[in-house]
Every structure is written in structure tokens, then in C-alpha cells.
Amino acid sequence: MKIAILGFGSVGKGLARIINEKNLGIIITAVGDSKSGIIDNKGLDICKILDNKEKTGLCGDMKITPELILNSADYDVLVEVTPTNADTGQPALEYIKYALSKGKSVVTSNKGPIALEYSNLLKIAEENKCFLRFEAAVCGAIPIIHALEHGLAGNNIKRIYGVFNGTCNYILTRMSDEKLTYQQALLEARELGYAEADPTYDIKGIDAAIKLVILANTILGFHKTLDDVDITGIDNIPSDALQLAGEDEKTIRLIGEIDVENEKLRVSPRILLKNHTLVVQDTLNAVTAETDLAGNVTLIGKGAGSVETASSIISDLLFIRECNGRRY
Amino acid sequence: MKLEIKDSPGQLVAALKPVSDVGGNIKSVIHERDPLSESKTLDVEITLELPEGKLDDLKNLLKKSGVSILRIGEERFLIRKSVILIGHLIHTDLSDTVDRIDGTGFAEVGELSMIMPAVNEPTSAKLTIKSDSIEDITRAMDLLRDISRQKGILIVEPLEGI
Numbered sequence: 079m080k081i082a083i084l085g086f087g088s089v090g091k092g093l094a095r096i097i098n099e100k101n102l103g104i105i106i107t108a109v110g111d112s113k114s115g116i117i118d119n120k121g122l123d124i125c126k127i128l129d130n131k132e133k134t135g136l137c138g139d140m141k142i143t144p145e146l147i148l149n150s151a152d153y154d155v156l157v158e159v160t161p162t163n164a165d166t167g168q169p170a171l172e173y174i175k176y177a178l179s180k181g182k183s184v185v186t187s188n189k190g191p192i193a194l195e196y197s198n199l200l201k202i203a204e205e206n207k208c209f210l211r212f213e214a215a216v217c218g219a220i221p222i223i224h225a226l227e228h229g230l231a232g233n234n235i236k237r238i239y240g241v242f243n244g245t246c247n248y249i250l251t252r253m254s255d256e257k258l259t260y261q262q263a264l265l266e267a268r269e270l271g272y273a274e275a276d277p278t279y280d281i282k283g284i285d286a287a288i289k290l291v292i293l294a295n296t297i298l299g300f301h302k303t304l305d306d307v308d309i310t311g312i313d314n315i316p317s318d319a320l321q322l323a324g325e326d327e328k329t330i331r332l333i334g335e336i337d338v339e340n341e342k343l344r345v346s347p348r349i350l351l352k353n354h355t356l357v358v359q360d361t362l363n364a365v366t367a368e369t370d371l372a373g374n375v376t377l378i379g380k381g382a383g384s385v386e387t388a389s390s391i392i393s394d395l396l397f398i399r400e401c402n403g404r405r406y
Numbered sequence: 407m408k409l410e411i412k413d414s415p416g417q418l419v420a421a422l423k424p425v426s427d428v429g430g431n432i433k434s435v436i437h438e439r440d441p442l443s444e445s446k447t448l449d450v451e452i453t454l455e456l457p458e459g460k461l462d463d464l465k466n467l468l469k470k471s472g473v474s475i476l477r478i479g480e481e482r483f484l485i486r487k488s489v490i491l492i493g494h495l496i497h498t499d500l501s502d503t504v505d506r507i508d509g510t511g512f513a514e515v516g517e518l519s520m521i522m523p524a525v526n527e528p529t530s531a532k533l534t535i536k537s538d539s540i541e542d543i544t545r546a547m548d549l550l551r552d553i554s555r556q557k558g559i560l561i562v563e564p565l566e567g568i
């Protein structure tokens with residue numbers, strides 16, 4: 079199976095490393111970042127490219143653009159791992175559409191295009207008899223899409239709820255356990271690389287809300303946008319509130335929730351017993367699906383990280399190969 | 407809650423078991439054999455606490471074990487829900503917020519505990535609303551949400567339940 083990777087940051091490099099180390103039968107024929115690209119249809123020398131990227135900030139030749147890669151490289155699947163733009167989905171949206179319309183399957187970790195245009199992208203994929211997979215876009219390493227779509231097939235899903243943002247979970251964990259103020263905990267999260275320089279998306283609950291929109295539209299067949307989500311972030315939670323919760327052996331976590339029957343999506347800080355399954359520590363994510371046959375099923379794992387996120391991409395790639403009768 | 411059961415061995419157990427089956431807690435049991443009664447039944451008055459929303463389950467289980475219920479007492483405000491309010495609570499007149507919940511007649515504020523913050527910081531308070539039924543507590547929560555919206559107060563609600 080031959081793949082082209084667009085985006086060579088944390089996730090892209092993690093993926094390349096795994097493919098290089100594990101004998102998965104996946105060959106990388108092209109890689110592109112924001113300023114350069116490299117193509118070799120017989121398979122690239124990954125070590126050299128990682129080295130180059132490290133030293134120069136470029137993965138390849140500045141003359142090789144993403145468009146050129148999409149057009150002329152030999153690949154079965156495009157792996158799209160460029161930055162998320164929640165408003166426009168670009169440039170990822172164009173890359174994905176282009177690949178699908180040429181009959182190439184796409185695996186992405188990018189929330190933007192899936193939250194904004196899933197039904198349209200699915201239509202293009204179906205018309206061109208190829209796949210669009212996005213396991214890595216929701217809760218990083220946790221195979222939540224696969225679990226809901228395939229593992230729980232035949233169940234009616236009544237509610238999906240849980241911790242969808244590792245940054246907020248880290249901040250709240252530290253406020254609760256160490257009595258840090260919100261500002262102290264945020265600062266610490268930044269120093270450890272768990273929060274971006276501009277943490278707005280995370281702490282205002284927008285990142286969690288986008289993930290709910292993706293689950294609602296892809297698994298439940300809704301047609302939701304970010305505006306349909308009732309969102310409250312954690313930036314107004316004082317440590318006093320966590321102390322009050324703590325008096326009753328409870329704590330506060332940012333919970334994303336899809337009420338399937340009422341088609342309601344909500345992200346808000348909520349009170350939970352400290353020993354509740356969803357009260358996970360630090361940057362972990364945890365999601366419960368309430369179903370009619372299986373009862374409650376909870377998945378817990380890492381919501382981000384280079385290799386962890388790449389794990390979900392690998393799983394999507396192998397799934398596509400399986401579905402294609404291992405033709406490549 | 408007052409139950410009527412047949413006067414034969416084992417019947418009391420048959421009446422009490424469903425209470426623990428639904429997670430209830432028996433507070434007291436009072437037998438009274440009515441000397442004037444011709445019938446062979448025994449009246450038992452049971453005072454109990456039930457978890458939220460379990461009354462219907464209990465009624466069904468009792469019916470199945472052949473126990474008939476004479477009367478369901480007027481026990482009030484057994485369902486409770488604790489929330490945390492965050493904002494300029496004193497400034498927005500917390501006692502008015504409490505009065506408006508108490509004034510509904512179907513719900514009341516049980517406990518209220520508060521932490522006094524540093525100057526200019528928002529205040530946090532834990533407030534427990536008590537009511538008779540899930541519907542009433544939902545209505546009280548809707549009212550609290552309205553009041554909080556008007557006053558610019560953030561409510562942190564429990565995850566479970568409503």
C-alpha cells in the first residue's frame with residue numbers, strides 16, 4: 079500500500095517513524111510540509127527526510143508543492159495531517175476533495191474538514207468508490223469511531239458523553255488535586271506542551287464541541303454545526319468551586335455530551351464523583367456510549383501525542399487495505 | 407408509605423424485599439392488626455427512603471409479589487440535586503435566588519455553603535435543591551438556569567441524571 083503524507087509536523091513525523099520501524103507493508107511515496115515536498119514512487123528514505131526536517135525545517139524540495147504531490151505521486155491513500163482550521167477547513171479540505179475525486183482514499187487527523195463538510199466529502203468518496211477515514215480526528219489514540227461504527231453495530235446509541243479535551247482535563251486535575259489556581263494550572267500546561275500558546279480553542283470548549291459535531295454527523299447522521307452546540311468552557315472556574323465539590327468527594331470535569339433522542343449537543347463543566355469512570359487524570363480522554371444492547375461502554379486513552387495519534391491513522395490505513403481485499 | 411399484605415408467614419419479607427431490590431432504605435415498620443377487621447389481612451406501615459425515580463419500579467415489584475398498597479404517604483422533598491454557582495453571588499442577591507426557588511412551592515433550597523473569595527474574584531457556592539419528583543426538580547433547575555442567565559451566574563451541574 080502506497081501513501082502520500084501532507085503535513086509533516088508532530089503527527090506526520092510520528093506516522094513516518096512507525097511505518098519505518100514496523101513491517102506493515104506500507105510504503106511512503108511522498109511527503110509535503112508548508113514549504114517543501116519530496117516524491118519517490120519506489121518509496122522514500124524516511125530516516126533521511128526526518129533528519130533533513132530536523133536540520134533545515136524542510137522535508138524536501140521547495141519546488142515540490144502539495145498540488146504537485148497530489149497530482150503526480152503514485153499513492154493509494156492520501157494521509158492528510160495539516161493544521162486544523164475550524165472555520166474554513168482549508169487547505170486540507172481542497173487536498174481531501176482533490177484526492178477523493180481522483181479515486182484515492184483519504185485518512186485524516188484534521189477535525190476541520192470533517193466537522194464542516196462530512197456529507198459532501200462522503201458523497202465524493204462514494205461516487206469515486208474510495209474511503210474517507212478520520213479516527214485520529216476524535217480523541218487521538220482512542221478508536222472511538224471504529225468502536226461506535228463497527229464494534230457497537232446493531233445497538234441504538236442513546237447518549238455519548240465524556241472528556242474530549244486533554245488540555246482542560248489536565249488543568250482541572252491540577253486545580254482539584256494540587257489546589258492550583260486556574261492561571262497556575264494553565265501556565266503549567268503550557269510549559270509541559272499540553273496547551274498551545276493560544277489555548278482559546280481548548281479552554282473555551284470549542285475543541286470538544288467540534289469533536290461532538292464530528293461524532294453527531296458521522297456516526298449518528300445528524301447535520302450539526304459548531305453553532306448548534308451549547309458551549310461553556312472552563313476559563314471561569316475558580317479553584318474554590320473545585321474545593322466545594324471536593325467536600326463531597328466530587329470534582330469538576332469538562333464534559334461533552336450528545337443527547338441522541340433530543341439531538342442536543344452540549345459542552346460544559348460538570349460535577350462528578352471522584353471515583354466516576356470518566357474522572358480520568360491529566361491529559362487522558364474518556365468517552366462513554368450508552369446503548370440499548372451493550373449497556374454502557376467506556377473507552378479511556380490518550381487524546382493526543384505524536385505516535386498515539388499516528389496509531390489511529392495506521393489503524394485506518396490497515397482498515398482500508400482490509401476492505402479492499404488486500405489488493406495493495 | 408402504608409402497605410396492606412396477607413396475614414401469612416413470609417408475607418412481610420415478600421413486602422420488604424422489593425424495597426431493598428430497588429435500592430431503598432427502610433426507616434421503620436409498624437404492624438397493626440385491626441381487631442374489628444373480618445378480613446385476614448395485616449396492615450403494615452413502612453416508612454422508607456427511595457433513590458430518585460424508583461417509586462414506579464417498587465410499585466410494580468410489590469404488585470408482582472401480591473402486596474397491595476393502601477396509601478402512599480405525603481413524604482416531601484426526597485430528591486435532591488447539588489449544583490455549584492459561580493459569579494458575583496452576593497452582589498446579585500443570593501437570598502433573592504434562594505427565595506425564588508423556595509417560592510415555587512414544589513422545591514426548596516436545602517443546604518447552601520459558600521467560599522468567600524479574594525477581593526474582585528467571583529464567589530463559589532454549593533446549593534442543594536430538594537424536591538418531590540424528577541419533574542419538579544427539573545422545573546426548579548430550569549428556573550435556576552433562568553435566574554442565573556439573568557444575573558450572569560455560571561451553574562456547574564452534576565453529570566448524572568437531568
Ligand SMILES: NC(=O)c1ccc[n+]([C@@H]2O[C@H](COP(=O)([O-])OP(=O)(O)OC[C@H]3O[C@@H](n4cnc5c(N)ncnc54)[C@H](OP(=O)(O)O)[C@@H]3O)[C@@H](O)[C@H]2O)c1
Binds near residue numbers: 112161
Ligand atoms: N498533535 C496531536 O496530538 C493531534 C491529535 C489529534 C489530531 N491532530 C490533528 O492533526 C493535524 C496535525 O497535527 P500536528 O500536531 O502534527 O500539527 P503540526 O505539528 O503543527 O504540523 C502541521 C504540519 O502541516 C504542515 N502544513 C502547514 N500548512 C500546510 C499546507 N498548506 N500544506 C501542506 N502542509 C502544511 C506544517 O508544515 P511546516 O512543518 O512547514 O510548518 C507541519 O508540517 C492537525 O489538524 C491536528 O488538529 C493532532
